[in-house]
Amino acid sequence: MLHSVSDKAKTIHIETGNMLNMNNIMLKVWQSPVDELVECLKIVAKESPDPPPALDDGLLKIGPLKNNSELANSFDVEDKKDLKINVKVFVTKTDKESLLNAVNGALSSLATDTIDSLVLACPETMTEKSLSCLQELWRVLEDFVDSKKIISVGLSNIDTQLFISLYNWAKVKPSIVQVNLATCCVVPPALQEFSKQNDVQLNTTSDPADILPKDSMKQVIEPQLPFSLVWIFRYQVQVKCRGVLASKGYVVCCQRSL
DSSP, rough: BBBHHHHOOOOEEEEOOGGOOHHHHHTTSSSSSSHHHHHHHHHHOOOOOHHOOTTSSEEEEEETTTTTOOOOHOOGGGGGGGGEEEEEEEEESSSSSHHHHHHHHHHHHTTOOOOOEEEEEEEEEEEEEEEHOOOOOOOHHHHHHHHTEEEEEEEOOHHHHHHHHHHHHHHSOOEEEEETTTTTOOHHHHHHHHHHHHHEEEEOOOOOOOOSHHHTTTTTBOTSSSEEEEEEEEEEETTTTEEEEEEEEEEEEEEEEO
């Protein structure tokens, strides 16, 4: 657990690095992605008992562990064309600045110019009436697609009608939609039909909308520290020709509460 940080720290980034190098994580069968994430963060926090001082901009980086090589150190530059980088972003609020920072953080952490696929997990607060909020977030992703920093984009944990409305409005259409069967016993027939008609990849996921609940966060950062979760992204890097998972990890961002 992270017990103390510099008073100058305004933002904390906790990076797990490549989880495939963490035997005590990979050898276990986890009940949920929440358990996996919390255990990884606890290990990183434990191995970093004395966090470095915050940078001039107030950013405090914790992790990754020394044996958890990041993508930039794991592969030669010429090999990156053979890799497929998938990212899933979880935001705690409908704040386009947070999403912008999360995507830029993913590009930086993975030392890549391009993400092949990015899925945005909608906050739990979103309902079918949240179209205008979702449109603001989607414009951020469209800008990344226009600049060729993201190839394809999708959504997760989203109401069927909200997805259809967003799809019909969007300039860059979502090519992926993920449904959590824990909150929806069966895939909505209307979503199945719409996805089929519009060539949208429809997947199921076990990721909850709130992948790091407040009670779980207390196991990672001392509850008395005035920091709250802003965003999380999970990355998975595959070798294209073999479909082998080469790297997997999380980056968590917390900000000092006002």
